[in-house]
Amino acid sequence: MNIDIEKLKGIVGVENIKDDIADRYIYGSDSSVHGSLASVVLRPTTVKHVQDILRYANAELIPVIPRGSGSGMSGQAVPIDGGIVLDLKKMNHILEIRPEDMLCKVEAGVVDDELNRALKPYCLFYPPAPASSRVATIGGEIANNASGVRSVKYGATRDSVLGMKVVMANGDLVTLGSNTRVEASGYQLDRLMVGSEGTLGVIVEATMLLRPIPKFRCLGRASFDKLADAGESISKIIAVGALPSMLELMDNIAITAVNTTLNMGLPDVEAIVMFEADGKVKEAVDAEMKLMKEICEKHNAYGVEMSYDVAERTKLYAGRKKLFAALSRYQMGLSCTSLADDMAVPYSRMAECAAKIHEIAKRNNVVMTAYGHCGSGCMHTKILMDPTKQEQWENARKAVAEVYDYVHSVGGTTSAEHGIGLSKAPSWKKEKADSLKLLRAIKKALDPNNILNPHKMQDAPDDWLTATKLRYPVQGK
């Protein structure tokens, strides 16, 4: 690949380009199992920079991989074919906060938590709340359709997007969506960009819907001796029409991991359910909490703790917030790999899904946990294994396939919020078998030269294990 570094310096300035192998190596990985080498890293600071870069790349057929903080778990930001990694973190200005319109306009590189800090004085918040909100950029969240603990009430990123500005593969800047809550007609191209993982355009600006910070928020935590009871409680809470603002599950593996790593002192039980309600009327929040507590207790929950107090709530929730990384210390010799890391199943299958994950893990000689924002149908797991052993990777390959075969068999979907990228692509392609042609036609129409994050999602290799070099030192490799 011939890249004219001098030309690119002319576009972004010498201070915003890196082509040392050290930088290219770092920008070749994210939080997935994958690793590749970027050809060059550019840090645009203006929309014009992005347009000029894409015009150049499109003419020269150079891949361009947009990147936020690189916290994705499925290899979305890994430059599988090399090319230009577009680090958008310096486009991080909050352009407008319009409380009267309940919206804000931000550049793509604004970090979620920083936006929420800026919104707080207006008593407003931006709700998707992925666990990575401390580093995740709004552009990355849109590209992945991220969500998190509050998705059960406030929805995913998709539900907060009003509009956006996108630089297309040929460098054209387009304005999609609107500044209004409703927009009836047309192809809803803003929605098309949500979850497209940088394969259709580079999101440079977003208009996002805001919500009022609820006056009251109460969090509860219930312990269970049976994972099935915890899963059933969650299904029931949703089925009776309760309105939680958070409904989370943690199995014993997850509990052990946070207790071992962070000395959290969570109850050593088979499962924990965390449930939260929020609102502007305390009596209404009380009623939701009472209902959820009763359902949990009906399903054999005990040791239920509930609190409105911020410090108490933070303490109750701390274990969940820190779970992902803590899983890496679950057991000496095992590492937490981002594989089969998320999925969604219908509510009625939640308990079964958790049990199935454990069964598949056992059969394939790996450890898998079951946790997630189950209130929105989202189940997370990770594969805990010795990543230095080739046979463990073969086991993981089988486990991933089996998990998603099960998920699809009950009408679930491959990704709830973490994206497809490379490692979930083989299963996703199976799930979307009858629409692959359509997906590829859309990609071809918007990016005819296939420069935008190529070979991801529907175009990703059929075997994630050999799609790129693994970021782990596998023996014999």
Added chain:
Amino acid sequence: MATKYLQKWENEFNICIRCAYCFEGCPVFKTRNWETDTARGKIILAYGLLTGELEPSKYIAEKIFQCTYCRDCSERCSANVSVVEILAAARAELVEAGFATDIHKGMVKNLKETGNIFGDKEIKAPTQEGEVPVFIGCQYLARPNQTKMYLKILEKLGVKPLIKDEMCCGYPLYALGFPKEFEEHRKKFLEMFPEKEIIALCPTCAAYIHEEYGKSVKHITQAILENVPEKNLGLKATYHDPCDLSRVMGITEEPRQILKKIGIDVVEMPRNRKTSHCCGGGGGILMSDVSLSDDIALVRIKQAIETGAPLLVTPCPTCEQVLKKAAASVKEKGNGEITVKNLSDVVWKALR
């Protein structure tokens, strides 16, 4: 590349899930904005050196040495990845491969020749007989007035400091990637300082002597708090937590209680205690990368000015030094004003 020092951390690289949560508070990342500046970026570089995917280079050394060792990343890492330990090992590899900076090499030479990092033979501990062993450390030894003030404070509070001849605690040798030199130094240090319990003036020495030599170390703020009487200075100040004191030793409340007791109203910066923003003075960058150190210090001093307090107090001589410089720079540009003082200044003012 044969990796002598990184091999030990092989498993730790697999424990890091590369979640990027360490970006959040990293002072180097916040001022330079490349992922290469983050803990994750540096861990990936160290991994590349270990696996041989990367060869040691001047550029990699520059990046690996651009860290203040403030441990903000460690504080935020839910997998408890040993970031500083890995970086120290990576630095050792790079030093061995011939990529030590002249400034750092000079400091090692100074240490060998004079026992202190400044290479100044005139820097001597003010030896005195007493009951409680007190370790002063290079930075305070180079500030004799401040040292005297702390010793007078201790005496006023009924503690009789025992001061012996001193040599550096050895932390710079470890931190800057000179493990062989440190091993020699270690033996000498233990011979010179066999005491099991000491009071240390400098937060970094306190943390390191406790961590590396396993001694029971009381930081001077803990010793002062035990006996400081109530006074009413009637001042308002913000308190800057030195990283080694807050994140390594967990000492966050004692200095605040001292200030409260002597009548100073503490106004907190949003980042305080274990999430305190680094001053920019640690990890060797104060010597090797002054511009980076200055930029980080400016971020912190601006946070202090935003509290509206006219005074910033800190018990660390390095934090004091870099923040004073930043305060002067901000004042010169007409962007605000704040006075930076060592904790000893205000405590002595209250006691005298």
